[in-house]
Structure formats: structure tokens, C-alpha cells
Amino acid sequence: MRERGRTRRLLGLGARTGGAMIRTRLGGQADWRALGEALFDGLSELKGPAMKLAQIMAQWDDLLPPDLAEELARLQRQAEPMPWESIRRTLVEQYGDPEAHFREIETRPFASASMGQVHRAVTHDGETVVLKVQYPGLAEVLESDLAQVRRLMRLGRWLKVPQARLDALFEELAVSLRGELDYRAEAQALERYRQRYRQMDGLVIPEPLPVLCGERVLAMRFVPGTPLRDLEGADDALRQKAAVTLADWITEELFTHGELHADPHAGNFAVDDQGRLVIYDLGAVIAVPEERLRAMMLLLESTLAQDPMAMDEALLRLGGRQGQGAPLALYRESAEAVSALFAPGEQDFGDVRVHRRLRDLTPRVWAAMDRLQPPADTLLLSRTLNGHYWNLVRLDARLDMQARTAPLLAWAKR
Structure with missing residues (x-):
């Protein structure tokens, strides 16, 4: 693995990704399929932290353009093998x-x-x-790759994720990747x-x-x-x-x-x-500290109660939420979408209407990210739970989520 060549290729892929995001932000059209194919080909060959980041992004099924998400998902199953x-x-x-x-x-x-x-x-x-x-040679190029990944993650500012949150999220990723070596x-x-x-x-x-x-x-x-x-x-x-x-x-x-x-x-x-x-x-x-779990369960409780003010207060307790917070209408619509999974009786995770509604809300949630500002560890935890959610969708799970969460909500108040 030649470090200089890797750096050039990663910078090139980052520039191409940034260009697509800028065109979209300015009202233009981006060829997400072509970008996805380029990222797949480049990252599949280079391996390492950048490929790991792309795999993580592919788990955000409800965030990325479908053509881009589909190509990045191939990195989970069709990556080019090392000779x-x-x-x-x-x-x-x-x-x-x-x-x-x-x-x-x-x-x-x-x-x-x-x-x-x-x-x-x-x-x-x-x-x-x-x-x-x-x-x-992965250990030798890891730190150089991580430096390029940090640059790539700065694109998150286009999604209104504050730089301090991006830096903290990067540190979580870096610690995880160093541990995986x-x-x-x-x-x-x-x-x-x-x-x-x-x-x-x-x-x-x-x-x-x-x-x-x-x-x-x-x-x-x-x-x-x-x-x-x-x-x-x-x-x-x-x-x-x-x-x-x-x-x-x-x-x-x-x-x-x-x-x-x-x-x-x-x-x-x-x-x-x-x-x-x-x-x-x-x-x-x-590791997930108990206090973080309690705060997240209180956010879920206020969400299921469809109480926008309580949701805002729960976000403050989590350590996020700046200024005015998100519009109350967004809290209310998010609560209505999430509550569908926690209605009495078995809920069908294969019901596309549920996650389609969540998918439709996602761009508005990200547009309010500069006011929500969730802590970095909550972003990582949320991404992980989101990945497990989609695994349940793949299994066409039918679960009584209300019965499952009732004792956890009671525990959070103790």
C-alpha cells in the first residue's frame, strides 16, 4: 500500500463526493449512481478506514440518495478481494x-x-x-487514512452537523478502527x-x-x-x-x-x-453509560406521548439542542411516525409504509441539525441502532414493541 498514491485517490474521491453534494445544495442534479460506482471501485481496492466509513454511511438507508446507498451497500458483500x-x-x-x-x-x-x-x-x-x-500494511497507513477520512467527514457540514460534533464523531470512529487492528x-x-x-x-x-x-x-x-x-x-x-x-x-x-x-x-x-x-x-x-440510556428512554417516552415540549426537554438532557430547538411541528410529525412502531400488539417491520414515513422525515431532521446538535456519542449510538432496525426490516420481523419497551421505560424513571 503506497501511502502517497492512497492519499491522492482518497482526496480525489472526496472531491468528487463534495462536488455532487454542492451541486445538489445549489439546486442542480447529481449522478448518484455514477458517484456510487466510483466510490465502490476506489474504496473496494483501497480498503481501510475510508471503506469502513462508506459501509457505515450505507447503513443510513433513510439518509442517502437510493442510487448512492445501493452502490455503497455493495461494499458489504462484493468488495474486491486482496490477492x-x-x-x-x-x-x-x-x-x-x-x-x-x-x-x-x-x-x-x-x-x-x-x-x-x-x-x-x-x-x-x-x-x-x-x-x-x-x-x-494496514497498520502503517491507518493514521494517514484517518487524516483523509477527517477531511471527508467535513462534508457533513453540508448537512448542518456542527464541526465540534463531527470532530467528536471522528474521534469515536478513529478509536474504534485503531482497536480493530x-x-x-x-x-x-x-x-x-x-x-x-x-x-x-x-x-x-x-x-x-x-x-x-x-x-x-x-x-x-x-x-x-x-x-x-x-x-x-x-x-x-x-x-x-x-x-x-x-x-x-x-x-x-x-x-x-x-x-x-x-x-x-x-x-x-x-x-x-x-x-x-x-x-x-x-x-x-x-460502551453505553446507564445515564445515556436513561436519557434516551425518556426521549422515547415523550415521543410516544407525542409531547413536543417534553421531547425538546429530553434532547436538552441528552446534551444536544441549541437555541430554539427544532420546530414543534417537526417534533410532532416525528413522534407520529415513530409511534406507529410502538402501537399495541405486534408491529410488522416489513410494512414499508412505516419506514417510508421515517425516510421522508429524515431530510427535514437533518435540515434542523444545527439546532438539534445531538452529542457525537448519541450520533454513533443512533447510527448503530438504526442499523439493527434495518436488520429487523430485512427479517420482516413482527414484534410487540410496546410490551418490550414498557419495563424499560419504567426502569428509566427509577
Whole structure:
């Protein structure tokens, strides 16, 4: 990875993205499909933090122009793989002679991500494992890439996100990416989650193999499953079982353990043939303080009560909301849209009318962002929860959200 060439390409992609946003702001038309294709081609080859940022943006299904979102979503499933020769060098650095540990290693990856790619292998004992291998040279170019990502994030000012919030959001992203470089930390997270959720029958977390793990290679037992994005048309009972497990797991993560899986794109999750939810990637886990949770639940309560003044007060308590706050009409319409998911009885996450209404409101919410000014950690938490929401949409989940949230709202007041 030649640092100077990477920087030029990232700057070029950033300039092209900024130009499209400026044309749109000035009332012109942008070719979002062409921009998306250029970003896919460039970031798929470059990998690293910029590709990670694009994957995060792709999870904002309700924010980006559809053509751009569709192209960026391809980075979650069709990214160009690193040549095998480069990956093998990392394996040699880890193991010396990989053939001493593995009878066979598939040279073609079955998953390519922003920081590494995954290869199946078979041990000499005949067990199938997966090897998550970090891209060569990534640690050396990380800080340079992050500097370019910071420049790209300045485009958020066109969405009226204050610079201080963008800087804080960048620091959250930078800390997360630096942490993801050490695969031994992810191996520890996998084992921690395996122990934590061992009684949750509907959840499967692959077992790390410490003797085969290192700083840049993560080895796990192979757990087959169908990715969430490929479950359209699958058996309804199987999808509903996985949806209930996903909702139960997120609730326990947040309200019992004060953590949240912060990389919710669909490629990190699958469903096995028993309807169990499989979590493949634990490289990004964020802490969620109890006080933040209580404040967010009070915002939800005022939203469900459709009380604009209480919503404004809850935003102040969260640490956001500047000046006059958002127009009361926007609070009211947002509350009406969100409340549909919390009506009595089962709510259908596959009902396009619900998230279409939320999507239609999003541009107005972003237009008021200079007055709302949510804290950076709330932006990150919101983005993560939004990603999990869309995973429930992909599963066509039917959940009684009112029953699920009632005890949490009561807890927030204690």
C-alpha cells in the first residue's frame, strides 16, 4: 500500500463526493449512481478506514440518495478481494509455515471487508475453521487514512452537523478502527460474549481458537449460516425466530451489560438452519453509560406521548439542542411516525409504509441539525441502532414493541 498514491485517490474521491453534494445544495442534479460506482471501485481496492466509513454511511438507508446507498451497500458483500499472495504473507508472518497448522486453506475468500478478509481452512484434524486475515500494511497507513477520512467527514457540514460534533464523531470512529487492528482483542470479545450469552439458545457466537490467533489473524470454528441479506423468501418461522433473538439480544446488551455491537451491517449476521442468529464479527463494541440510556428512554417516552415540549426537554438532557430547538411541528410529525412502531400488539417491520414515513422525515431532521446538535456519542449510538432496525426490516420481523419497551421505560424513571 503506497501511502502517497492512497492519499491522492482518497482526496480525489472526496472531491468528487463534495462536488455532487454542492451541486445538489445549489439546486442542480447529481449522478448518484455514477458517484456510487466510483466510490465502490476506489474504496473496494483501497480498503481501510475510508471503506469502513462508506459501509457505515450505507447503513443510513433513510439518509442517502437510493442510487448512492445501493452502490455503497455493495461494499458489504462484493468488495474486491486482496490477492492471495498478499494474504499468504500475513499468514506466514503469523504461523511461519501455514501448512504446519492447516491441511488446506481456500485461496478465494468468502468474505472481504474493510480491514481484512475471511478464508476457510481445514486443520490436520479435519476441522473446518475460518481465518480472518488483516490486510497487509494496514497498520502503517491507518493514521494517514484517518487524516483523509477527517477531511471527508467535513462534508457533513453540508448537512448542518456542527464541526465540534463531527470532530467528536471522528474521534469515536478513529478509536474504534485503531482497536480493530488488534485481532487478539476481538478474540477476547468473542469469548466474553460466548460466556455472557451461553444460556441464550437462539444465539450462536463462533468459538475463537486462541492457539491459532494473533494480532493480525483471528481463527474461529466455522459456523455455517445464511446471511441476513439473503433471507428474502426464507421460511417465515425461521426469520421470526431470528428476529426475536436479535431484539432480545440487543435489549440485554444495552440494559444488562451496558454495551452494544457497533457494526450492524447485514454481512456480520446470519441465520443457521435451526433459526438461530449467528454473530460473526465482534471487532467493534461500544460502551453505553446507564445515564445515556436513561436519557434516551425518556426521549422515547415523550415521543410516544407525542409531547413536543417534553421531547425538546429530553434532547436538552441528552446534551444536544441549541437555541430554539427544532420546530414543534417537526417534533410532532416525528413522534407520529415513530409511534406507529410502538402501537399495541405486534408491529410488522416489513410494512414499508412505516419506514417510508421515517425516510421522508429524515431530510427535514437533518435540515434542523444545527439546532438539534445531538452529542457525537448519541450520533454513533443512533447510527448503530438504526442499523439493527434495518436488520429487523430485512427479517420482516413482527414484534410487540410496546410490551418490550414498557419495563424499560419504567426502569428509566427509577
